[in-house]
Amino acid sequence: MLSSAKHQRNHRLSATNKNQTLTKVSSISSSSPSSSSSSSSTSSSSPLPSQDSQAQKRSLVTMEEVWNDINLASIHHLNRHSPHPQHNHEPRFRGQNHHNQNPNSIFQDFLKGSLNQEPAPTSQTTGSAPNGDSTTVTVLYSSPFPPPATVLSLNSGAGFEFLDNQDPLVTSNSNLHTHHHLSNAHAFNTSFEALVPSSSFGKKRGQDSNEGSGNRRHKRMIKNRESAARSRARKQAYTNELEL
Amino acid sequence: MQIRNSINMCRGFMPMIQIKEAETKTSKTETINTEKPPVCSRSKMSINIRDPLIVSRVVGDVLDPFNRSITLKVTYGQREVTNGLDLRPSQVQNKPRVEIGGEDLRNFYTLVMVDPDVPSPSNPHLREYLHWLVTDIPATTGTTFGNEIVCYENPSPTAGIHRVVFILFRQLGRQTVYAPGWRQNFNTREFAEIYNLGLPVAAVFYNCQRESGCGGRRL
Numbered sequence: 001m002l003s004s005a006k007h008q009r010n011h012r013l014s015a016t017n018k019n020q021t022l023t024k025v026s027s028i029s030s031s032s033p034s035s036s037s038s039s040s041s042t043s044s045s046s047p048l049p050s051q052d053s054q055a056q057k058r059s060l061v062t063m064e065e066v067w068n069d070i071n072l073a074s075i076h077h078l079n080r081h082s083p084h085p086q087h088n089h090e091p092r093f094r095g096q097n098h099h100n101q102n103p104n105s106i107f108q109d110f111l112k113g114s115l116n117q118e119p120a121p122t123s124q125t126t127g128s129a130p131n132g133d134s135t136t137v138t139v140l141y142s143s144p145f146p147p148p149a150t151v152l153s154l155n156s157g158a159g160f161e162f163l164d165n166q167d168p169l170v171t172s173n174s175n176l177h178t179h180h181h182l183s184n185a186h187a188f189n190t191s192f193e194a195l196v197p198s199s200s201f202g203k204k205r206g207q208d209s210n211e212g213s214g215n216r217r218h219k220r221m222i223k224n225r226e227s228a229a230r231s232r233a234r235k236q237a238y239t240n241e242l243e244l
Numbered sequence: 245m246q247i248r249n250s251i252n253m254c255r256g257f258m259p260m261i262q263i264k265e266a267e268t269k270t271s272k273t274e275t276i277n278t279e280k281p282p283v284c285s286r287s288k289m290s291i292n293i294r295d296p297l298i299v300s301r302v303v304g305d306v307l308d309p310f311n312r313s314i315t316l317k318v319t320y321g322q323r324e325v326t327n328g329l330d331l332r333p334s335q336v337q338n339k340p341r342v343e344i345g346g347e348d349l350r351n352f353y354t355l356v357m358v359d360p361d362v363p364s365p366s367n368p369h370l371r372e373y374l375h376w377l378v379t380d381i382p383a384t385t386g387t388t389f390g391n392e393i394v395c396y397e398n399p400s401p402t403a404g405i406h407r408v409v410f411i412l413f414r415q416l417g418r419q420t421v422y423a424p425g426w427r428q429n430f431n432t433r434e435f436a437e438i439y440n441l442g443l444p445v446a447a448v449f450y451n452c453q454r455e456s457g458c459g460g461r462r463l
Binding site for chain 2: 244
């Protein structure tokens with residue numbers, strides 16, 4: 001486990017580099033040496049060599065795309081963790097790593113708890129996955145993050161950092177994991193919402209709720225009543241059938 | 245007469261049955277209507293408002309009030325369908341055995357099987373869903389002797405508890421019936437009107453819900 005943790009950390013180190021995280025699949029596979037090579041990676045973020053600015057730009061672009069799909073809730077959370085993805089400093093990484101570790105583990109635990117699915121251990125990050133180690137760790141990261149950012153948006157909160165690092169992995173594995181993600185997302189969304197009632201999320205709800213809640217409740221009540229009436233009718237019909 | 249009084253107490257119907265007619269009729273449960281009573285006395289005079297078909301709103305949602313005149317027996321495997329019986333999709337996967345009454349083999353009947361609660365009883369915007377349509381069934385026989393216009397599709401509701409209704413119409417003679425283009429949004433009343441089938445002569449329904457029951461997670 002230690003080794004895996006180490007790998008994780010290394011991965012983090014390399015990953016947090018904007019450059020590295022948002023590289024394309026091909027580059028990921030090719031690169032490796034520069035970053036924490038030893039780590040090998042957890043497929044997701046493969047070490048990317050240089051091209052800081054370019055990578056950053058690229059990362060920004062991809063980030064934008066992702067951002068566009070993410071709703072306020074995730075943004076709010078992102079802001080909390082914000083500067084992480086933007087900087088490349090070693091010590092920062094450390095800090096980040098450290099910081100990340102906790103959320104990771106918690107997250108993983110949470111995931112394990114809530115989702116009783118095995119995150120498909122496809123070390124199938126094949127093309128994207130650089131070398132080998134596509135560990136279950138990475139898979140675990142990737143599994144709850146459905147490529148469709150829309151779904152991710154609801155989850156993203158604490159997990160957004162991961163998204164950063166995981167991006168290439170996510171995109172590459174989208175097809176593979178979609179169904180997993182979706183199903184995970186469902187379970188995840190509900191539990192996540194319960195866990196983290198972000199203010200922005202609440203704000204969005206609030207605007208609607210003020211106007212519509214009364215209506216909604218009313219409709220709900222009517223529907224319930226109808227359902228109850230149908231149920232009574234069913235029971236009565238059955239009873240009558242027996243009698244007559 | 246007492247029968248008349250009880251008729252007058254029928255809610256929602258037009259209890260315009262003349263005493264003479266009532267007296268001539270025999271059993272309470274089944275009255276043979278050889279002629280249509282005058283005015284709009286198409287009420288379920290023989291069976292009171294506690295008839296399961298009325299209580300469950302089958303009469304109302306799917307059918308107009310009618311009088312039973314032919315026996316209709318539907319059997320899934322070993323289970324005979326009685327009104328309001330609860331069946332699961334696994335029990336209704338294959339077409340049931342249907343036996344109809346009557347006396348004269350020269351009379352032909354049409355059997356319609358619909359689900360008025362699609363896709364869900366609280367929002368039945370696809371009412372009704374046609375599951376089965378068999379025509380030219382000679383009296384005293386069953387659907388195997390008839391003409392299956394729309395093949396049997398087993399009910400498999402996803403939401404709520406659905407009523408599944410079997411309706412028997414009497415045909416005026418052998419006739420050609422055309423299958424509708426699609427199963428949903430079928431209208432039994434319209435169908436009967438188009439083919440001049442008049443009011444039903446028999447009907448029975450059962451309840452069907454998801455295999456694992458309603459409520460809970462729906463994935």
